[in-house]
Amino acid sequence: MTDVVRLEYRNVTMRFSESGGRGALTAVQGVSFSVRDGEVVALIGPSGCGKSTLLNIGSGLTPPSQGSAFVDGERVEGPNAQVAFMLQKDLLLPWRTVAENVTFGVEIQGVPRAERRARAQALLSNFNLAEFSNHYPHQLSGGMRQRVALARTLAVDPHVLLLDEPFSALDAQTRMVLQRDLAQTLKKAHKTALLITHDLAEAVTLSDRVLVMSRRPGTIVDEIAIELPQRDDPIARRREPKVNDYIARLMDRLDITHAALERQPAGDAA
Amino acid sequence: MSGTARSALVRNGTAASAALLIVFLAAWQWGPGLFGVPSFIVPPLSMVASEFLHAWQFDHLMMHTGVTAAEVLAGFILGSLLGALVGYLLGMSPVAEFALSPYILALQIAPKVAFAPLFILWMGFTVYPKILVAILIVFFPVMVNVLTAIRGIDPDLVNLARAFKATRAQIFWKIEFPASMPPLFAGLRIGATLAVVGVVVGELVGGNRGLGYLLTFGEGQANTPLVFVSIVMLTVVGGIAYLAVIVIERRLLHYLPARSVGGDL
Numbered sequence: 001m002t003d004v005v006r007l008e009y010r011n012v013t014m015r016f017s018e019s020g021g022r023g024a025l026t027a028v029q030g031v032s033f034s035v036r037d038g039e040v041v042a043l044i045g046p047s048g049c050g051k052s053t054l055l056n057i058g059s060g061l062t063p064p065s066q067g068s069a070f071v072d073g074e075r076v077e078g079p080n081a082q083v084a085f086m087l088q089k090d091l092l093l094p095w096r097t098v099a100e101n102v103t104f105g106v107e108i109q110g111v112p113r114a115e116r117r118a119r120a121q122a123l124l125s126n127f128n129l130a131e132f133s134n135h136y137p138h139q140l141s142g143g144m145r146q147r148v149a150l151a152r153t154l155a156v157d158p159h160v161l162l163l164d165e166p167f168s169a170l171d172a173q174t175r176m177v178l179q180r181d182l183a184q185t186l187k188k189a190h191k192t193a194l195l196i197t198h199d200l201a202e203a204v205t206l207s208d209r210v211l212v213m214s215r216r217p218g219t220i221v222d223e224i225a226i227e228l229p230q231r232d233d234p235i236a237r238r239r240e241p242k243v244n245d246y247i248a249r250l251m252d253r254l255d256i257t258h259a260a261l262e263r264q265p266a267g268d269a270a
Numbered sequence: 271m272s273g274t275a276r277s278a279l280v281r282n283g284t285a286a287s288a289a290l291l292i293v294f295l296a297a298w299q300w301g302p303g304l305f306g307v308p309s310f311i312v313p314p315l316s317m318v319a320s321e322f323l324h325a326w327q328f329d330h331l332m333m334h335t336g337v338t339a340a341e342v343l344a345g346f347i348l349g350s351l352l353g354a355l356v357g358y359l360l361g362m363s364p365v366a367e368f369a370l371s372p373y374i375l376a377l378q379i380a381p382k383v384a385f386a387p388l389f390i391l392w393m394g395f396t397v398y399p400k401i402l403v404a405i406l407i408v409f410f411p412v413m414v415n416v417l418t419a420i421r422g423i424d425p426d427l428v429n430l431a432r433a434f435k436a437t438r439a440q441i442f443w444k445i446e447f448p449a450s451m452p453p454l455f456a457g458l459r460i461g462a463t464l465a466v467v468g469v470v471v472g473e474l475v476g477g478n479r480g481l482g483y484l485l486t487f488g489e490g491q492a493n494t495p496l497v498f499v500s501i502v503m504l505t506v507v508g509g510i511a512y513l514a515v516i517v518i519e520r521r522l523l524h525y526l527p528a529r530s531v532g533g534d535l
Binding site for chain 2: 061083084089092105136138143
């Protein structure tokens, strides 16, 4: 980790006009934070607090109402090659083979075919998927599909990864294995990542720092540095007794005991 | 379903289908006589078969079948292309869809076969009015399916491509077009059978060629077996069109689980 800032949000506010035209809904309000080179920052908060909105702003898909996001010091004006995102949905294209799905991004960016193939093979063997490179997505398990999605995200060789609950649709064991794969890859490739998650243990075991957001309109209400060894091995990290202290602190900050009694919104609108 | 269970299903199903066919043909042959139905109402199978040979030799049955098949093919291909094209254009332009939807709906509700006499007034007793009815009738299922497919694409999928800096053309060719293939083929399957309906109605209304004409010719002569022969040949033409679509569909959509392509046929 160096002190170079890779990703920065400067006073970002996002308002949506409500359906029916009655006023505006403020999803996030004056959010500022930065992620240094090689750092993994987790972002947690209640449903609908605008976590995913921040991800869309960072990847250049939606412009913020106020403020700006910066990647490598440059203001984000639209999608750019330094940032890649990964969602809970694997978004694999059913008509493409595993290898073709991995190279989807580089194909769009015009990387020559031979190099695309080489990159796909390298990534797939890295994730133990080499023998499946000519399979179609429907032939894979959920965990394998999500691993292919991660390979597709890495294939464009981004500086910054934006991860929106990437493992929340998987069963607990598969999730732990994929968390470890992700942690090792991030460390080895020295990638910077912003990880949005609902899973407090995931936030603590995978990151260097956890940001806590408030309910809508979302603002950053706390920042907790995770002082644990082995960021590249969340399974080992999970055994550290201090993990529970961090989780307890996050539960307090999120006011979990009260929030659980409230009715959750139907979907994460943000 | 496992491979062996599936092959057992295919084996048993095929045997049952074949048995049903034999029962049906036997009922056709001996049923009318058994129940005292006169042969000018329901001619037995053997009478229809000999009429088939007679029509082949003396009534240009193959020529009429060929004309109808060619009209079906032309109407189906042109109607599908037009339907797909309009479907893609409307799918990519919500404004155009909003503006045009009442007219499209009206045209969709209007019974397309009712246009047949009008087209014959315009174009005479040629093959063109028949093809035009087929185009009109094939157009809608194809267009609606393509439009719905484009509308139903996961916006996150488009965002994924956008995040990789895809151009509008790349989004179409790499996401929207391939994603529309399964619904497009569902529309084509419906279109293949409807094309026959469109062509036959056109031929019934006017002209002196095609199976629809042969049908009215047989009716005029009270030649019930010839009417049956025409119906059988029309079914054959429609069946071949439908099967051709399924064969192409299975080739192109090979990436989908086997059971979800081309129904159970």
